[in-house]
Amino acid sequence: MNCTDMMQIAELEDVLKLKAGEKGLWHLVRWIYFADCLQCIKSEYKIENYIHGGEFVILTNRGVTDDSAKLMTLIRQMWEYGIAALGINEGQISEELLKYCEKKELPLFELPEKFPLIDLSQIMCRRLVLEENDRNAAEQLFSSILDAEHLSRERVMAQARYLNINLEGSFCVAEFAFDSAKGDWENEDSLTLGQNIKRMISTEFSFYTKEDILVLPQAGSILVLIPVAHLDDEQIRDIFSRIIERVQREQGTRFCVGVGNSTAYLDEVKRSRNEASAAIRAASAANMQERIFFYKDQGIYTLISHVDDTRVLDEYVEAQLGKLVRYDEMNAGSLCETLENYLINNCNAKRTAEAMFVHRNTLNYRLKKIGELLNCDFEDMDKCLELKLAFLIRKYRNR
Numbered sequence: 001m002n003c004t005d006m007m008q009i010a011e012l013e014d015v016l017k018l019k020a021g022e023k024g025l026w027h028l029v030r031w032i033y034f035a036d037c038l039q040c041i042k043s044e045y046k047i048e049n050y051i052h053g054g055e056f057v058i059l060t061n062r063g064v065t066d067d068s069a070k071l072m073t074l075i076r077q078m079w080e081y082g083i084a085a086l087g088i089n090e091g092q093i094s095e096e097l098l099k100y101c102e103k104k105e106l107p108l109f110e111l112p113e114k115f116p117l118i119d120l121s122q123i124m125c126r127r128l129v130l131e132e133n134d135r136n137a138a139e140q141l142f143s144s145i146l147d148a149e150h151l152s153r154e155r156v157m158a159q160a161r162y163l164n165i166n167l168e169g170s171f172c173v174a175e176f177a178f179d180s181a182k183g184d185w186e187n188e189d190s191l192t193l194g195q196n197i198k199r200m201i202s203t204e205f206s207f208y209t210k211e212d213i214l215v216l217p218q219a220g221s222i223l224v225l226i227p228v229a230h231l232d233d234e235q236i237r238d239i240f241s242r243i244i245e246r247v248q249r250e251q252g253t254r255f256c257v258g259v260g261n262s263t264a265y266l267d268e269v270k271r272s273r274n275e276a277s278a279a280i281r282a283a284s285a286a287n288m289q290e291r292i293f294f295y296k297d298q299g300i301y302t303l304i305s306h307v308d309d310t311r312v313l314d315e316y317v318e319a320q321l322g323k324l325v326r327y328d329e330m331n332a333g334s335l336c337e338t339l340e341n342y343l344i345n346n347c348n349a350k351r352t353a354e355a356m357f358v359h360r361n362t363l364n365y366r367l368k369k370i371g372e373l374l375n376c377d378f379e380d381m382d383k384c385l386e387l388k389l390a391f392l393i394r395k396y397r398n399r
Contacts, residue, residue, distance in 0.1 A: 001029050001131050002199060003085050003107045006056065011123045016087070017110040020098045024105035026250065027084040028195050030054030032124045034117065035074075036061040053082030056124065058117065065092040072096060079104055089113045138163050142214040142225060151267045166211040169229040172262040173269060174240070175276040176201075176222040179254040197222060197247055204239050221255075223273060228262045233294060240292050256280060256291045278305035285395035300389070304396050313393050320390035323373045335373070338366045343388045347378055 003025040007016050018025075033055040051057075057078060064071055065088060075086065075097065085107040088097075093110060101108035111120075141159050145151065160167045176197070194217030201224055205213050214225040226236065240257050247253050258279035260272030275295040282301030283293040295302060307313055324335050338356065342363075345351040353363045367378065376383050 001128060002196075003027050003029060003056075005029075006085070006124070006127075009123060009127055012120070015112060015115050015120065017090075019093060019108045019110050020101040021085075021105050021107040024085075024107050026196065026199070027107065028054055028199070029056050029084045029124075029128070031128065032056045032058065032121060033083075034121070035059045035078075036064075047077045047081055051078050051081040051083060053084075055083045056085045056087060057083050058087045058111070058120070060087075060089040060092065060111065060113075060117070062092065065089075068094055068096060072100065075100065079106060085109060087111050134163060138165065138212070138214060139216050141165070142216040142223065145214075145225070145266055146216075146223075146270050146273055153266060156266060164212050165214060166209070166227065167266065169227055170262045170264045171269060171272070172226050172228055173260045173273040173276050174224045174226055174236075175258045175273070175280060176224070176243075176255050177258065177277075177280050178220055179256075193251060193253065194222060196251060197243075197253070200243055200246055200250075204243050208235070208239075223276075225269065226259075237292055244291055256283070256293065258283070259292070259294045261295055275305070278302075281305075281396060285392070285398070300392055301396055304393055310397065313397055317390050317394045317397070320374075320387055321394065324370065327373055335366055335370050338363065339370050339387065340391045342367065342378075343384060343391065347384060 006012065006029055007018065007025075030052075031054065033050065035050075035057050036059060055078075059065065059071075059074075064074065071094075078086075083106070086101065087109045088111065090110050090113055093108065098108065100106075137159070141156065141163065145156060157167055198215045198217055201215055201222070202213060205226070208231060209227055213227065216223040228236070231239075236259065240259075244255070244257070247255070258276040260275030260279070263269060263272055278301070279293040279295040279298055282295075282298040282305065283290070285301065286298075295305075298305075304313065321336065324339065327333060328336050338352075341356055342349070342352045345355060349360065349363055349367070353360045356363070370376075371378065374387075376387070378384060
């Protein structure tokens, strides 16, 4: 539940009045925390013992709110520990606090003084527990579809209907893979990050389907089961582009998306999931700069990914390039790089030398050495094709 969802709870529609921080309404609310006893704790109070991120903090005691310096110091500390929103009674909100919350994009809600806080607590806690149960159930349902050896379609469909998820028609799996260079998924706030992005994904797809969709955050990526009955590839690409831009803008997080082929059978969803991962690996091996990759568009890598026994791929690379790889390792050489560039440039020595910034004589020497080690003739186009395929497989396997 984010702050917008919290405002839409029927029992709280006339209770929570937003005063500042509208741009932060996407903040995920993990729990509610009443901070009215802080003046009793005084210097012994340590924020880190009570605030762990995602709290909707309620602070209404005038012993704190009437002391502007104490209040602002407290709020600044809580903000550093990632609170989601702040609730203060009417008549107790200062201009300084309004300006601070607006600047920090921290949602600030004014509460009616006569509304019982115990009722607010019960309403919020009940909603958060129910939402957590439904979220866990939906993620478990998706996991069961992906992992079950023998899928009970009747049981899966019944559970999906209960969760307002439509599993009729055709689906494909998309994998949102985080930029490993940034290590976004390894930080302490990874759970909140995943849930925020999950909500963005669900929101974007809500414009196209009345039912919820299955989204599964996991280590390093997020999986999505996409109903494709009324969506073509361009629409899916547009949706993903908006999600990527929004996550980059609001979370400072980058990722790419792989999309598997569609299927009308639940027991084939796992294959679509594997294809989504393969599309990302293939695009990475090909150094593609785009962020959205459809499995069916990956050319030769689509064919390579269908080889289930990866030993076959590794043995092929070893047979074609093994001697060259070991020579480079023993001599700190660059023969593999030279041969790969030569093949990329269609065996044109002049263009290869220019691309690698080496003299033609240096290139010719290396090519001669490569020919001797591999016992090959570069005039043989079939052999060149085999070598080029070996480099493609090597890149794919390394990625």
